[in-house]
Amino acid sequence: MSWEQIFKSTQYLEINTNIISTEVNGDLAxxxxxxxxxxxxxxxxxxxxxxxxxxxxxxxxxWYLIHHHGSPIIS
Structure with missing residues (x-):
């Protein structure tokens, strides 16, 4: 499903994050x-x-986001 489809059919969306690691190397991070x-x-x-x-x-x-990848966690 694309982001456009998600936002079009969603009345409310909340995303909470927990950062695991970060790395900055020159102009990439x-x-x-x-x-x-x-x-x-x-x-x-x-x-x-x-x-x-x-x-x-x-x-x-x-800083500009150039790539996002998410994989579901199945518990």
Whole structure:
């Protein structure tokens, strides 16, 4: 499912994060984190957890997200 589809059908979305590790090397950086997502769609409340990696690049002294990957955690 794309982000566009998620946001289009969601009345409420809350994402809480817990950072596991970060690394900055020149103009590239990454963050590995746990995401706890709570979503309300069609009056249904859904919760999910995922392990995510975000990769950033620095351009003109600003950081930009260039890649996000999340994998669900099944308990």
């Amino acid at each position: 990454y963050v590995v984190l746990l995401e706890e997502v709570m979503q309300v769609s069609a009056r249904r409340r859904m919760k999910a957890e995922s392990m995510a990696t975000n990769i950033f690049t620095r351009m003109a002294n600003k």
